[in-house]
Amino acid sequence: MAVQVTFNEAAGDGMISLDAELRNEGLLGVNLALGIYTLNGSGERIARNSTSVYLEVGGQEPISLSLQLTEGMIGRLLEGEEGCFEVVMGVRTLRDLVGVSNSMTFGGGGSA
Amino acid sequence: MSRRLQSVISTALTLILFTVLPICAANQLPSGLELLLSQAGIDLTNLTNQMAMIGVFIAVVTLVKGFVEEASPLYLLASIASSVVTLAFTLVTLGVGDLTSMGISTITIDVEGGFNTMILDFRLFIQLAVLSVALQIAHSVLQFMEARQKSKIERTPIPQIEIFDTPSQYEPVIA
Numbered sequence: 001m002a003v004q005v006t007f008n009e010a011a012g013d014g015m016i017s018l019d020a021e022l023r024n025e026g027l028l029g030v031n032l033a034l035g036i037y038t039l040n041g042s043g044e045r046i047a048r049n050s051t052s053v054y055l056e057v058g059g060q061e062p063i064s065l066s067l068q069l070t071e072g073m074i075g076r077l078l079e080g081e082e083g084c085f086e087v088v089m090g091v092r093t094l095r096d097l098v099g100v101s102n103s104m105t106f107g108g109g110g111s112a
Numbered sequence: 113m114s115r116r117l118q119s120v121i122s123t124a125l126t127l128i129l130f131t132v133l134p135i136c137a138a139n140q141l142p143s144g145l146e147l148l149l150s151q152a153g154i155d156l157t158n159l160t161n162q163m164a165m166i167g168v169f170i171a172v173v174t175l176v177k178g179f180v181e182e183a184s185p186l187y188l189l190a191s192i193a194s195s196v197v198t199l200a201f202t203l204v205t206l207g208v209g210d211l212t213s214m215g216i217s218t219i220t221i222d223v224e225g226g227f228n229t230m231i232l233d234f235r236l237f238i239q240l241a242v243l244s245v246a247l248q249i250a251h252s253v254l255q256f257m258e259a260r261q262k263s264k265i266e267r268t269p270i271p272q273i274e275i276f277d278t279p280s281q282y283e284p285v286i287a
Contacts, residue, residue, distance in 0.1 A: 098236050100231070101231040101233070102229070102230050102231075103228070103229045103230075103231075104223070104229075107226055
């Protein structure tokens with residue numbers, strides 16, 4: 001999984017993009033959810049791009065998500081503030097009865 | 113094999129599985145992993161102590177069950193306690209040391225430039241464990257009732273039947 005933050009200095013905006021090659025090497029089919037979120041100063045999600053996919057045993061699926069960054073967000077990222085964007089990955093199985101979710105919250109300079 | 117010997121063997125196995133093994137495993141963990149767990153808010157010592165205490169309790173109850181009659185109320189109490197404590201063990205294990213989490217555990221670890229939060233949703237296993245314990249308790253109650261009935265029958269004196277030796281004794285008397 002690769003998360004990339006790009007800035008367009010001329011336009012004053014930017015983009016967070018997430019590329020992942022999801023593979024199910026387990027014994028059961030799983031529902032995989034992946035999302036990227038931008039957070040405001042108080043940690044609330046203000047924008048998101050997310051998707052979910054069902055993967056059979058041995059199945060694989062490439063996923064690509066991107067999210068536009070505002071000027072204010074770029075300012076916070078450049079100042080190195082923590083908690084500017086969040087990458088969430090969830091795995092659920094047994095008809096969604098059991099699951100694990102992992103959320104990585106990063107700020108300026110962070111990478112997932 | 114007698115019931116007492118069986119219970120002694122079960123007690124020993126329970127102590128090894130639930131008390132000795134978790135303590136040994138915790139002591140064998142590399143210090144780096146221990147530090148990581150403590151950063152994630154997991155108190156390993158507390159978790160191990162809870163598991164060990166539960167293990168000792170289950171072992172004692174198993175021993176008691178082997179030494180009392182099945183018809184005794186103490187046996188029923190021990191069976192119910194054993195089931196409830198097994199549920200507590202499941203809750204502690206799946207809740208990563210938090211008995212009250214009811215299958216949903218949140219682990220947060222600080223990483224460079226941010227933090228990582230992991231949410232484990234194991235409520236299904238908790239629900240299955242609760243169902244299993246309820247069935248075990250019902251089984252214990254039925255077993256106790258059956259044992260009581262059996263012991264009642266065994267304790268009831270058999271009515272004395274008079275057996276006549278010779279046929280002349282029960283010949284009708286003609287007046």
